[in-house]
Structure formats: structure tokens, C-alpha cells
Amino acid sequence: MNPEEIQSIEPALGTGIYTVPDVAQILRLPLTRVRRWLDEFWNGRLSATTKISYSWGKGRERVVNFQTLIEFYVFFKLRELGISTPKILQAHEVSSRLLQTPFPFASSFLLTDSKTLFVEIGNEILITADARLQYEIKEVMEGFCRKIEFDADKLASKFWPLGKDRSVVIDPQRQLGQPTVQGTNILAETLHRLHLGGEDTPTIAQLYGLTQTQVEEALFFVNRPVQ
Template identity: 45%
Template sequence: MESNNLNQQLGGGIYTIPEVAFILKLPVGKVRRWMTEFWDNKFSKKNSNKYSWGEGRDKATNFYTLIEFYVFYQLRALNISTNRIFKAHQDMAEQLNTAYPFASSKLLSDGKSILFTMKDGTIVEADNTRQAVFKQIIEQFCKKIEFSTTDIAERFYPLGKEKHIIVDPHHQFGQPVIEETNILAQTLYELYNAGETVAFLSRLYDLKEIDIQSAIELFTIKEAA
């Protein structure tokens, strides 16, 4: 990994392909394929943005791309085709003037199509027609994402917002930590796995036991199919 690329990415989180797969609980092969086929190929060619750097095992990406991977997977889970997702990404990138439209709070879905909110509040279907869509939104994306005042993803909660494990590019290079601390979830898990009790770790780090249990949960839940 070249040092200049590394320095440019420090403030935006640094995630290898296996780390993206772990945080999102997705197969490594699927994440690597998506990165190559979509972000490094199709998306990059359309907006001239570089989504990853490094080669092979050293290939890494940033926080916004991680969020886009999460949203991409949610769209696929709704049986929206990869072709429609690609077209939506392209159209939204142009309309919202960003290389990371899927990291925007303006993205919505009704379970059938991909929608986004224009500056005037109009809900538009993300395709080339850009016709207003007058239908009730039954599901809003990104229940695990906290957005900034500028509507861009700021934090990711891999276990949901009811658990205090966060992925924040401004803490520990974006690795999962206990919310409002710099304590790595991995550190807690490794100590627990080595034989320390939840009660002892709670006293040692001045954390609630439920936060210790959440850190353990993060490292024991299985990846998605």
C-alpha cells in the first residue's frame, strides 16, 4: 500500500476487503467480487472516483464505500436487480453530485424500486425518467446508519442502534469500538475468549456488561449467505 494513498484515507477509515466482510457479515468472496465488478469498474468509470487502493490482500477502501456495500446488500435482499441498482447509483450520483449516493440519507425504498429525495423534497424514482413517485414509503433504508447534518453517513451500528457498538472513521481508523469510547470491540472479545469474565471486563474498562456482551456478539454472529 503506497504511503500517500494511506495518508489520504486516514480520516475516512481504512477497511480491507475481509474487514468490510466482517463488519457487514458478508462472505469475503462476495465483497471482493462486488468491489471489482461495481465500485472499481462500473461506478468508477462513470464518475472517475477511485473507490479502493492497493492490490490483492492489501486492497482497502473507506467508510463511505463500506456504507454503500451495506445499502447495496439491502437492495439485493429486496430482489432489486444489480442492473437497476447500477442505474440508480449512476443517476443519483449525478443528481446529488456525490460519488457516494448510497451513503446519503436521501435514499429510500418501497421494497420494489429505488427512490431518493430531491432538494425540494420531491421523491423521485432513481432511473433515467426521474418522474415523481406518489406512493407510500413502507421501509426506509439504513436503520443501522447515523447521518450528519449534511445527510451523509457518519456512523454505522453493525448490531443496530440499540447496541453500543459503532463503526466511526474518526475512531480507531474506523474499527468497531464501544460508543463514546476508543475501546476496540475486538480487544474485549479477545480478553473474554482468553478466559476473562464479562463482569471483570466491565469493572476493568468501566463499561456496562451489556456493552461487553455486544462486543462478544459482534465476533460470534455468523455471516449472511
């Protein structure tokens, strides 16, 4: 494959800008795992199908967009279900062509109808008519979709990592997509740093015009354990 055929996705306002450490922090995944996935899978095998590079920049300065972050999460959840990496990658390649998007794992067509679509594209790829696994995939994807808002192009556009009933949101339209308190531009990390500096929850809430619950949820988000 000619490297010149691969187009790079450059960072832009409104698409989210995430370094590899950002992705690891937001999804609570080991940094080495995220880096390996990006190099071996997205910028390796998958780019051969989609003809794009999923990152921009070099070394520690490499960044990915919001849809790639969502795809990493879906990949992780499928691996948790015991589906092999080769089968997941093959499903990505097939569904990318079927849905005509380089981000099929961030598409509502796949995520909201995962049972049907995964069976159709994966009868000999992802799963083999295993009713238990089909059910588990459906349950995981439906649960994930309840944390996502989709845009007019049926791609994920916002992500509530703790659920929509909690205040932390990943919105590419705010603060370059870094985790914020919903409805504000206040970074969860800003509140976390104040807390580390010795400020208590009521004081932080008063300083930023937030409720104590909003502050507590932001602190919980930043401090939750690595999966």
C-alpha cells in the first residue's frame, strides 16, 4: 500500500482533540494499551481499509478525534466480552465498508442495532450464532448508547462517561472535548486540582457556582480506577 494513499485526520475545533494520555485517562485504560491499539490496529490494519490515518502529529504530540476515542471504548468492551481482536478488527473493516464511514464503531447504525448488525456482518466473522454472546453484545451496546448523543450523520457527538444522569460530559464543542461539567466550560480536572490543593467540596462548588453533587461527580470521574 502506498503511504501517500492514506489521508491524515487533522485536529479541528468541534471534533475533539485528544492525546494518547487523554484517551487513557478519559476511558481509564492503561496508557501502553491505548498506544498499542492506535499503532497496531487503527493506524495499522484499519487504515488499510478506511484509507485514513487515525492520528495527527508525532510522538507524545499525537492526537485523535472524538469518534476514535469512542471506537477505542467499543473495542475495549468487545474484548471484555471475550471476542478476539482479529474478529473485532474484521468486523470493523466490514462495517466500515457497509456503513461508508471510517468510524463504524461510533455509528448509531451499529451501536443501536448491534445485535442485528453484528449477526449480519459477523455470522462467520464476529460471532457464530451464539445466543448468549449475541445477548451480551446487545446489552453492552445498549448500555453504552444510553451514554451517547448522536449527530445528524449518525455518529457519536457527546459522551457521558458516568451516564446522562451524572454531570460529567465529553463534548467536542467544549474545551476541545476534554471532560467538563455539563452545561459549563469548567474542566473536571480543574476541580480535581483545586481539591488536591486542599479546597473542600463546598468551597469549590461556591467558587464555580456549582452544586456539591456536580463537584463530587467530577472528582469521582477523575479518580475512578483504571479498568
